[in-house]
Amino acid sequence: MKCRKVKQKLVAYLDGELQERQKLLIEEHLSKCAQCKREADLLNKTFYLLKNQEHLKPSEDFEANLWKRVHSAEKRELLPQNIFGRLAHLSLPAAVAAALIIGVIVGNFMEKRVPSQNANLEEECLTSIGLDSFENLPPGSLPEIYFNLATTKEVENG
């Protein structure tokens, strides 16, 4: 194994992350190569230098502060503006759904309303074109001639 390849694998070797075969190859190389051995020692020291860094202890009021935040978050969530705020992202789909529902309702209403209007119109038409409408036939018109003929025949037959 070449030094370059060994150096690339040294950190994983030191962390115990190599497979047995690779581990043996590295160990064999380190036993022969002083430069790589020195590199391995320095990398190992780096680990412990970092590991021995100052360790923070949680403050005594860590839990108290946490619960304070939990409770204030719960209160915030219960505020009406936040409830609506959480629903804000639903506004567009809700508007589309509302428009569709209104459309369907209005459509149904109109469908029922239009035939009744049609019925009225029909009645109005029939009334307007009733026989009474022919009472005053325009003088000299074909209907007047036909009407006079019919009337004369009725009188003759009469």
Place this chain on the structure above:
Amino acid sequence: MLDPDAHLMLEFKNGDISSSEKLLQKYKERVINIIYQFIGDKNKAEDLAIEVFLRVYRAAKRYEAKAKFATWLYKITTNLCLNEIRKKRRLSTISLNKPVLTEEGEEEKLIDRIAGPFPSSQEILEEKEKEALIRKTISSLPTKQRIAIILQIYEELSYKEISKILGCSIKSVERRLYRARTNLKEKLSSCLKAGKK
């Protein structure tokens, strides 16, 4: 077999507050220290750790024991750390050429302090200064390398666990850790010569 901590979390999900207390006691110090190592600010570390547990509590209703509890918790922690770093980057950019004051009150460029050459061994003996230097060196690592090495060194997680937390391959974790450790070794070379294992 179900991870015991995941089991505690499921109990908490079902209303057992004492289970959440157990998890809090076990993990609060770890979470604070991961954040501290990552952002290097003691006060902010505790504040963000509270935010991590707040998120855990809020997510409890939706929690499903798909992975180890620690993996899930550290994922929340690292995401919060990364958000914090992004926020900081947006707010201000610290110039490495910006002069900083040494203990003696003299001006020194931050980049010189981070990258070396390191001060004499007498100064290295000042433990606080050495720690500050190590912290700054960790902070100088690229974010991906930094988070990987913090999880590996301070939490002693395996490459596989780190890959799950960071959402990358094991190979990628190996590469990040190799680069991080090599970078740190070079930047902290004087400390390494002076220090013992």
